[in-house]
């Protein structure tokens with residue numbers, strides 16, 4: 001049994017404003033606790049209006065300074081160096097994120113942390129290789145006119161990013177923002193101060209000018225997040241998180257017509273046909289339900305399995321779920337991490353109770369696992385599978401964001417399309433079938449932003465990424481990010 005590390009000395013997480021680490025003028029801090037054992041691991045500066053004002057002012061000044069004068073080639077070269085520095089400090093980023101989230105080292109090393117560097121690489125390339133358009137326009141005098149478009153930075157971008165994949169999701173926004181010549185003020189989740197703070201050290205080490213990248217820690221309402229979204233000198237807000245918080249952010253920015261880019265909540269359906277590659281479908285569904293302890297916006301919380309294989313599929317998923325091993329993220333045998341916080345665990349457990357109260361068949365889980373020593377203080381829940389509930393049950397309708405799913409049988413395509421679309425959300429879906437004509441047919445009929453067929457969370461960073469309906473506004477990825485992070489201006493020259 002791996003000895004769990006003793007509680008470390010709590011770190012100080014400060015704001016990063018205008019190239020300097022600084023505490024709040026109020027001196028206020030809040031606690032960061034480790035999800036694996038509830039140990040106190042950080043005191044985080046709590047930013048207020050003063051810190052947001054200073055960060056926005058620094059970001060604005062940087063636009064008018066060397067950063068604003070740089071060519072796209074110079075900017076892209078610097079962002080490539082940011083990516084290289086993240087890679088050089090890979091272990092520091094793994095350690096920081098593992099402390100914040102408690103997720104197994106293996107997932108950090110193979111998925112979430114490499115994407116921090118990859119996100120800077122892809123947008124450094126996109127920004128310097130993308131064209132705009134031009135038209136030769138006929139005019140009555142026969143001399144003609146030339147119309148051409150140019151892209152310019154939008155300005156100061158507010159970035160509000162979540163705790164479930166802190167580095168991945170923050171850099172998925174910061175990288176294109178900077179590649180397009182903007183400057184940013186980042187408000188990380190209060191649950192994940194580590195990697196956003198560490199990235200400040202990287203920016204200084206690489207020589208990104210002061211004020212281009214700023215971080216103000218704090219909370220949402222009546223705190224740094226709210227002050228950022230309402231700030232008159234912030235040009236746009238990009239946010240990943242819950243749908244209702246997205247609505248609050250839209251209202252806060254409405255008076256100054258702030259543009260928004262949102263990746264919001266979801267209640268994603270997994271659809272498994274009897275003709276699927278069964279082992280691949282089980283393996284993929286295990287990931288889409290339980291990866292990151294179910295704390296993935298693209299994850300599956302509703303499964304529809306064609307009736308001939310329903311019982312076999314439920315039994316196989318039960319067996320694999322019960323083989324998941326919660327534990328110390330440093331331990332290579334650990335395959336399940338905790339939830340991010342006590343509050344999040346209380347929310348997930350409340351859904352476990354709702355499912356029971358609504359008469360679910362609890363195929364496996366439904367409670368809290370036994371863990372030894374100080375791990376018992378962590379925010380653990382059992383991986384859980386339900387069947388037997390109606391479509392209007394709470395755990396079938398509402399986003400839970402935990403390691404759980406409900407499985408229901410279906411009999412034909414029309415039925416499963418109706419079931420999958422019967423939700424106000426529209427983020428992603430995963431379809432498992434060997435009949436690719438059917439896969440193409442369904443992909444065209446399910447109202448989501450992202451369809452995976454015989455795969456899940458397989459990412460090509462050039463593709464349009466985002467949600468439909470109440471799962472988001474806009475698309476990010478490849479050239480699609482330019483729509484939000486630049487202003488497109490048409491110039492008409494009379495010849």
Ligand SMILES: O=C(O)C(=O)/C=C/C=C/O
Nearest residue numbers: 164172295296297298459
């Ligand atoms: O893969 C991505 O670019 C992305 O945004 C992942 C989001 C995961 C959300 O929980």
